[in-house]
Amino acid sequence: MSNRNTNLSEEEMKTYRVQGFSCTSCASTFEKNVKELPGVQDAKVNFGASKVSVQGKTTIEELEKAGAFENLKVRDEKEQKIETEPFWRQKETIKVYLSALLLVVSWGLAAQLGEEVLLPKVGYAASILIGGYSLFIKGVKNLSKLQFDMNTLMTIAVLGAAIIGEWGEGATVVILFAISEALERYSMDKARQSIESLMDIAPKEALIRRGNEEMIVHVEDIQINDIMIVKPGQKLAMDGMVIKGTSTLNQAAITGESVPVTKTIEDEVFAGTLNEEGLIEVKVTKRVEDTTLSKIIHLVEEAQAERAPSQAFVDKFAKYYTPVIVILAFLIAVMPPLFGGDWSEWVYQGLAVLVVGCPCALVVSTPVSIVTAIGNAAKNGVLIKGGIYLEETGALKAIAFDKTGTLTKGVPAVTDIVNFSGNEDDLLLITAAIEKGSQHPLASAILRKAEESGLRYNEVSVEDFQSITGKGVKAKVNNQIYYVGSPKLFEELHENLETDRRKKINDMQTQGKTVMVLGTEKEILSFFAVADEMRESSKDAIGKLNNIGIATVMLTGDNYRTAEAIGKQAGVSTIKADLLPEDKLNLIKELRDNHNSVAMVGDGVNDAPALAASTVGVAMGGAGTDTALETADIALMSDDIRKLPYTIKLSRKTLAIIKQNITFSIAIKVLALLLVIPGWLTLWIAIFADMGATLLVTLNALRLLRVKDK
Known part of the structure; x- marks a missing residue:
């Protein structure tokens, strides 16, 4: 069913x-x-x-x-x-050739025989009909429904020109309009090429083994758990997990990182990535429509449909602007002749105003910029979920970073164990058994240390496990209640710590280590110092962000000394430590009050409230987590925050180009309309103003394809 x-x-x-x-x-x-x-x-x-x-x-x-x-x-x-068919061989373009040929011949005849002779007029009329046939059909249909778009305005202008005897200019307008439309289409296709190229990245079929049989299967027919055989030099057709072999894969299509990554058994691999060296066998884990590449394409296309704030303004402006232009053109054509002006001259001016008045350049100025920028970002491993986030990223004043897993690698390791009572292995075993139930990132370091020491913590019975938010955990082992947590937890339990122990904690924290304490309500049994390694990319990225005037803030639940050691190493301008999850949320709100526009960079899961409260939520490592792809406004497909300065550069450039395009589109219209006052506006100038403006704003937007990730 x-x-x-x-x-x-x-x-x-x-x-x-x-x-x-x-x-x-x-x-x-x-x-x-x-x-x-x-x-x-x-x-x-x-x-x-x-x-x-x-x-x-x-x-x-x-x-x-x-x-x-x-x-x-x-x-x-x-x-x-x-x-x-290529542009020059399309049916519509051939009509333009024929129309242009008739126009040139008619010009020649008019020069030889004079404009009043019938033959040139017949040539002009034929040129208008051949070149503008489809334009007129659309224009007349729209006119009957009182819909005033470019086709309607052009139809009225060309027919009006013919009625008042300006046959040559009418034919020229038709040809220039046809050329303008074709070039517009070409420009938009160029802007969309980033996504079209993403679609072609993954192969459409793969070598699959089912049972003992190997066969070439189309991606639509590949099933989950099929074994995909990928030879050196081939691209992967599906997402999956390596079950045999080791190789280096170029993941640039997904993460934007051109440096190949080594993949071996149990590693996750993605459709569209290139197998460079060894033969690998991959167990397929997702259907073709669920692959990371498919999700990227889908999300980028949805993002391109989202209207940016500037586009909403433009659309609203155009809605009122076009009818105003039609009324203005009518008044220019009718009012002066009623007061003694020449009908032919003023009707001609009115027709020229109609052509100038078309809002094509204005309407296309924003979407072509957004489409181009989002496509460029996707090719560089940055997924921007809509035009609004692109614009807001360009306006960012501050960026807050989660420490663990964002500025650091998020793989902490135990560096020191200091015992005060009992056997080290016994205490490590108890700590690991308790931390097994914890979700804290540092718990994994304790568990790894216990495994390395060959301790079977899974066999230890733990009762009454309880989490103490932001401070640690407690549980009963062998009828004794133990606490594992931060020094702050034990300051509360024991009222204060002995001087030598406080000094030992301070020394380790100054070295950038986080100290975890094991103890009971009465005594401290052991210290575990845990350190998380800084990412190589963090210092470089933070430096670039500081240089472009972005305030960088590090947020962490760690103590201030550890946070300061990492923060100074990374180069962040502000360090906020000892934070509970709700403190992070409140700090983001405070940053928004102070800076207006704030981004939060985290892993997309633990930092969900702070990500949601920020102006722009940025998730790390979107290639490996569906949550990051779904929840963030921007997802960095690789675990590399060096993509952030590029994203801000692209967003700022996009904002600048949108502003340039809107300003230029309106300015060229106003300038052309002002030519009506001395009577200098001609249909030639009108069509060139409209066509020129549209092409220039489109070509200006295409400059966004050249913004590189450096």
Whole structure:
């Protein structure tokens, strides 16, 4: 029964990829057309990722009919990209060639015979019809529904030019508009290439062994627990776990790190990574749609659909701006002639205002920047979950780091054991038996030390285990209650510590070690000093962040001396220690009050409240944990915080480019409109202002592809 329901829900909501979108208004029209198809309950177009999700029953043929106005090509989400004809060989472009040829011939005839002769006018009219046929059909349809988009405005302008006798300019406008649209489409496709290239990273089939038989199997048909055989020089098709062999894998596609990583038995490996040296056998652990690479692609595409705050402003502005321009153009065309002006001259000015008024450049300025930046980040191993987080990262003033597992490797080891009573092995055995039930990262160091010493702590009976939040644990072993925790816990239990013991603790803490104490309500039995190694990348990353004016703060539950030793080594500007989980949360809120925009960097699990309270939550090592991918606003796919300065650089550059694009788009329109006052605005200037602005904002946004991770 459950299978049937699953199939039904899959049938109801299906996603298709679309080729040919050039502007957001075309995407909106397509979405509207799809919603009107029989059998379709709802549809949602993702312009950034060039996808449409359809609820209900329909076919690819029906969807392509809905997109015929823009000659859109639709394919199933899982199908390979359709290789389209090159731009210069497309049917629409051939029409432009023919139209341009007729225009040039008509110009020549007009120069020889004069503009008033019928033959050049016939040539201009033919040029307009051939080059603008599809434009007119869309424009007239929109006009009948009182929808004023680029096609409507251009149709009115060209027909108006023909009516007042400006045939040559009308034909030129049609050709320049067609060229502009084609170049826009090319630019958007270029911006989307980052994601298209991610899709092509993993092979579509793999060599699989089932039982004693080896076969080439398509990824869709590979099952969990299949054995995948990967030879040197091949890419992995699926996520899995190495069960035989050792090799180095280049994981750049997933983590952005080009330095190969050694993988051996029981290590996790990802689809899309390159096996460089040895033959390995991998047990498949995920279906193709659940692989880390698939999740990255899905999350990035969803991110590209998320509207950034600047885009929401632009869309709202364009909504009111276009009708205002139509009214303004009408007034310019009609009012001066009513007071004695020349009808032909002012109608011409009004038509030029219509062309200038198209908000294409303004509307495309933000999405093309967001799509390009998020795609670039994904290729460099940084997953940004939406335009809003991209913009907020660009505005960050402070970044808070969790210490353990973020600035440090998170693999602590016991460095010193100081005994005050009893046998060292016996005390280590009791401590390990109690810490077995603890979730604290330092507990693992005690357990590893006990294993190295050959102590069987699993066989020790532990009763009445209880966690003391932020301080330690207590439990009963052999009818004696023991406490394991921080020195602070024993200061509370014993009221104060003896001078020599306090000095010993201070000495070890000054060396950057964390001290854990084993004792009873009456006496201290043993000290365990545990140290966590600093990541090589931390100092470099913190230095770069300090240099670009970001306040760096380290948050830790450790004591202040240990925190200071690590903090000074890393170079953070502020150290906050002895923190309980709620203290971290309160500190993030305090930082937000002081700095307005704050990021929190953690592992995505233990630091969930602080990550949620920050402006931007950044999770480490997203490649290995689904939690990090799902909960964070930004996931660093590798365990390398050196990706943070790159992310901030990219975000700041994106913000700058969006501001430049919006300013330029509005400025060029205002400048062109001001030319109406002396009567200098022509259809030529109008179309060049519109086309030029659109191309320049798109090319400016494509500069984001060049931001490198250095």
